[in-house]
Amino acid sequence: MRDPLSPPPAIQHNQHAEIRELFSRYVVPSYGRFDLVLSHGAGSYVWDVSGRRYLDLGGGIAVCSLGHAHPEISETLAEQSRRLLHVSNLYFHGPQGRLAERLVREIGPGKVFFCNSGAEANEGLFKLARRFGHDEGRFEVITATNSFHGRTLGGIAATGQEKVKKGFEPIIPGFRHVPYNNLDAIREALTPATAAILIEGIQGEGGITPADPSYLMGLRRLCDERRLLLLMDAVQCGHFRSGRFQSFQRILESDPGAAGFLPDGISMAKSLGGGFPIGAFWIRDRAHGMDLSMLLGPGTHGTTFGGTPLGCAVALKIFEVIDRDALQNHVRVAGDWLDGELRRLVRTYPGVVRGSRGMGFMLGLELQPREQIPAFAKDDRASSLQFVQRLHQAGLLTIPSGSQVIRLLPALNIGRAQLEEGVALLEGALKAIS
Numbered sequence: 001m002r003d004p005l006s007p008p009p010a011i012q013h014n015q016h017a018e019i020r021e022l023f024s025r026y027v028v029p030s031y032g033r034f035d036l037v038l039s040h041g042a043g044s045y046v047w048d049v050s051g052r053r054y055l056d057l058g059g060g061i062a063v064c065s066l067g068h069a070h071p072e073i074s075e076t077l078a079e080q081s082r083r084l085l086h087v088s089n090l091y092f093h094g095p096q097g098r099l100a101e102r103l104v105r106e107i108g109p110g111k112v113f114f115c116n117s118g119a120e121a122n123e124g125l126f127k128l129a130r131r132f133g134h135d136e137g138r139f140e141v142i143t144a145t146n147s148f149h150g151r152t153l154g155g156i157a158a159t160g161q162e163k164v165k166k167g168f169e170p171i172i173p174g175f176r177h178v179p180y181n182n183l184d185a186i187r188e189a190l191t192p193a194t195a196a197i198l199i200e201g202i203q204g205e206g207g208i209t210p211a212d213p214s215y216l217m218g219l220r221r222l223c224d225e226r227r228l229l230l231l232m233d234a235v236q237c238g239h240f241r242s243g244r245f246q247s248f249q250r251i252l253e254s255d256p257g258a259a260g261f262l263p264d265g266i267s268m269a270k271s272l273g274g275g276f277p278i279g280a281f282w283i284r285d286r287a288h289g290m291d292l293s294m295l296l297g298p299g300t301h302g303t304t305f306g307g308t309p310l311g312c313a314v315a316l317k318i319f320e321v322i323d324r325d326a327l328q329n330h331v332r333v334a335g336d337w338l339d340g341e342l343r344r345l346v347r348t349y350p351g352v353v354r355g356s357r358g359m360g361f362m363l364g365l366e367l368q369p370r371e372q373i374p375a376f377a378k379d380d381r382a383s384s385l386q387f388v389q390r391l392h393q394a395g396l397l398t399i400p401s402g403s404q405v406i407r408l409l410p411a412l413n414i415g416r417a418q419l420e421e422g423v424a425l426l427e428g429a430l431k432a433i434s
């Protein structure tokens with residue numbers, strides 16, 4: 001018999017409030033999160049739990065190199081998971097060997113160690129520096145102010161920003177910070193205990209600041225003269241984000257004297273796995289008359305999850321798609337266009353934005369300080385946070401960097417139409433504010 005009554009209305013779950021409540025009860029509150037609860041994505045769009053769509057120009061902070069839910073990544077994850085997820089580093093397997101080969105082909109003669117994150121990759125470089133200097137009593141690593149090298153104890157010691165260290169003292173000894181892009185400052189900071197210099201090719205968290213070509217060349221000379229390791233943190237600026245595999249390759253490409261420039265170690269993560277957590281560091285085969293990889297012989301370093309078949313298969317697939325779809329060239333061409341558009345916005349809205357920086361798909365727009373933007377003056381949060389939030393209301397995701405810069409770190413395969421949409425959304429917000 002049919003029920004004469006119509007069914008009661010479905011219970012309307014407010015997923016947004018429900019998920020926020022779970023976080024406030026159960027998740028360590030170490031992040032200042034924006035009020036967005038995301039549910040799924042496709043390409044360069046993501047949707048929140050209420051069905052609202054956002055254009056994602058933040059790329060999960062330079063991680064989602066092929067955007068969201070890329071079908072070939074999903075397929076690779078599924079396919080590899082049916083063969084082997086994990087075997088430990090007690091055995092050999094194909095994907096790790098092939099990925100190491102590919103990274104060496106992109107960078108230069110050397111060897112690769114796999115781990116799971118950027119901080120962990122940098123930890124490996126710190127250990128390399130300590131082994132390198134050990135027998136001579138050298139252990140210090142010089143890094144730059146405004147740098148960012150991760151949140152482990154070693155990472156915060158290396159990071160040139162006080163805010164990450166506060167309350168975690170005593171800080172691990174052996175790191176000194178000097179102003180970026182300043183060779184004299186490095187020369188003055190050298191001591192008999194210095195073993196290495198670590199810099200980002202383009203400072204990311206510090207507000208998108210690229211290294212000067214003369215700085216990189218000068219550091220290489222200095223490290224050669226003083227028997228120091230030149231280490232580069234490419235966790236954010238690497239993996240084609242600059243329009244070349246490594247940012248130093250792009251920065252130095254118009255300098256004929258720089259042919260053959262190589263650092264002695266490079267850390268990688270973020271875009272390498274396109275969202276699957278994988279990190280790596282490359283070390284040069286010959287430096288200061290020795291094979292650096294011999295410093296990390298059996299038993300010196302390790303990790304359970306580093307270089308799993310699954311992570312390596314995904315990273316290899318990302319390389320394959322980048323090659324096939326000529327994404328390196330796309331990043332250069334579209335990045336130059338986007339850079340030009342940001343410059344135009346700076347000229348058109350000088351009351352809100354004061355400059356733009358970066359290259360490829362690693363671009364920053366510097367805002368005026370909060371007090372100088374009437375629309376932001378009443379709110380005491382930094383202008384970067386207020387602007388990022390306005391952009392959320394307009395349907396656009398970007399990443400704040402410090403108090404005055406917003407970063408654009410789109411997927412390497414984002415279409416021109418999406419970039420144009422992003423610029424239009426940025427301009428709409430600027431117009432409304434100015």
Ligand SMILES: *Cc1c(COP(=O)(O)O)cnc(C)c1O
Nearest residue numbers: 117118119148149150204235236
């Ligand atoms: C994100 C980042 C790190 C830390 O990477 P995690 O994967 O978060 O540990 C290190 N260095 C730079 C330059 C970064 O941008």
